[in-house]
Amino acid sequence: MNQARLVTGRRFSRNTWGPKLLAALVFLVLLPYGLGNGCAPREATPEVPIVLVTIPPLEFFVRELAGDAVEVRCLLPPGADPHGYEPGVSQLRALESASLIVTVGHPALSFERAIIDRLPGAAASNVVVGFAGALDTPDPHVWLSPDRCRTLSRNLSERLSATWPSLAPTISERADSLDGAITRLDHRIRSVLSQDQGGAFLVVHDAWGPFADAYGLEQIAIEEDGHEPGPERIAAILSRARATHLGAVFVEPQFSRQSAELIASEIGAEVVVLDPLSTDWSDNLIKAAEAIAAAGTTPAPTATPQNGTTDPKSGTL
Numbered sequence: 246m247n248q249a250r251l252v253t254g255r256r257f258s259r260n261t262w263g264p265k266l267l268a269a270l271v272f273l274v275l276l277p278y279g280l281g282n283g284c285a286p287r288e289a290t291p292e293v294p295i296v297l298v299t300i301p302p303l304e305f306f307v308r309e310l311a312g313d314a315v316e317v318r319c320l321l322p323p324g325a326d327p328h329g330y331e332p333g334v335s336q337l338r339a340l341e342s343a344s345l346i347v348t349v350g351h352p353a354l355s356f357e358r359a360i361i362d363r364l365p366g367a368a369a370s371n372v373v374v375g376f377a378g379a380l381d382t383p384d385p386h387v388w389l390s391p392d393r394c395r396t397l398s399r400n401l402s403e404r405l406s407a408t409w410p411s412l413a414p415t416i417s418e419r420a421d422s423l424d425g426a427i428t429r430l431d432h433r434i435r436s437v438l439s440q441d442q443g444g445a446f447l448v449v450h451d452a453w454g455p456f457a458d459a460y461g462l463e464q465i466a467i468e469e470d471g472h473e474p475g476p477e478r479i480a481a482i483l484s485r486a487r488a489t490h491l492g493a494v495f496v497e498p499q500f501s502r503q504s505a506e507l508i509a510s511e512i513g514a515e516v517v518v519l520d521p522l523s524t525d526w527s528d529n530l531i532k533a534a535e536a537i538a539a540a541g542t543t544p545a546p547t548a549t550p551q552n553g554t555t556d557p558k559s560g561t562l
Contacts, residue, residue: 294344294409299357300327302388303347303375303397305526309423310402310416314409315344319524320360326499327522328385328471330356337363343371345408347401350374351385373404382455386521390455391431391530398423430527434460437534446537447486447514448495449505452521456533467494467504474504486512493517493540514540 296307296315307317320336321327340346340360346368348357361372376387379396387393402420406413442461446453451466467474467482474482492514496505505516517536523529 295342296345296347297339297343298347299349299354299360300388301522301524302526302529303349304524306375306394306397306401306423307347307405309426310398310419311405311412312415312419314412314415315405318343321356321522324499327354327356332356332360336360340364340368343368345371345373345404347373347375349385349387350376351380351387353383353385373401375400384451384454386452386455388455388526389453389521389530389533390459391427391434392459393455394526395424395427398427426527430530434530434534437531437538438462441538445485445489445491446495446540447482447491447493447508448497448519449502450497450500452497453495453519453533456530460534462537467508479504479508482508483511486514490541493536495519495536495540497521 293314293316296311296317298304298307298317298319300321301319301323304317304319307315311317318339320332320339321330337360340363346360346364348354348361350357352358361369364372375397376393377396377400379387379393388397398420402416406416409416438460443463445463445465446457447465447467449467450471451464451468453464456462457464465482465485467478469478486508491512493516494505494509494514495517496502496519498518498520499522502516508514509516517540519533519536520529
């Protein structure tokens, strides 16, 4: 009996320590990889605040000023036209998680007003009108003027600093750097367009008015108030384009190319895409200047009542 008990005891000991020994060996193997501290408390990763912008170019400025301290999201989907866009349920729901909502602020961008009007009272205080103080123009595409974007940078840096005071010194330093970058960008664009003062360029949609005004150019728009041109207007545009030897018709990816291709084929020009809503704001303006210069511009003829021309900066014939 004693012998039987001894044998049984040995079997009991082997079955118990085998799994324990295996677990100990696994622990020792995994210890260098940090898995031995699984029970130690870990610091919670703080959530990165969300800043919503209404159009893609505004993303550039928030990132330049705040860096990785915030997450930037855009409400306008890729390829959408901000003039007629209506925010959907998902866009409106995204407003609830935003610490700040950055808008252009121009009344012509009605989708911004639709967003703001649907905000609850408390959330409305999170809206930043980016171009407040620089909206003295009927053209809503104010972000295409580097000088007006200085106002955006100033307004945005002040609001970001007020919202996150701990970031204020960094934001202030970044704002100074951004101001210098805008100055260098402006000088470079002027250099690219130095031979084109008073010249004209042909577009489908009149989005580039602020850019044209800033650099002494004339924008000729094919569309009239967002509508396709009629036969008389097309004839007038063809006559003007031939007289000024324009080598390109500029079209936006958000609009139809039909009228651009028609006119380009008639005057022997090419269709070139210029996107006023590019996220890469500074590089996009340089590319626009280079494309306009490459297309060739000729100063507009002297306006007279007989030939139907008006003020060159009006964007009409």
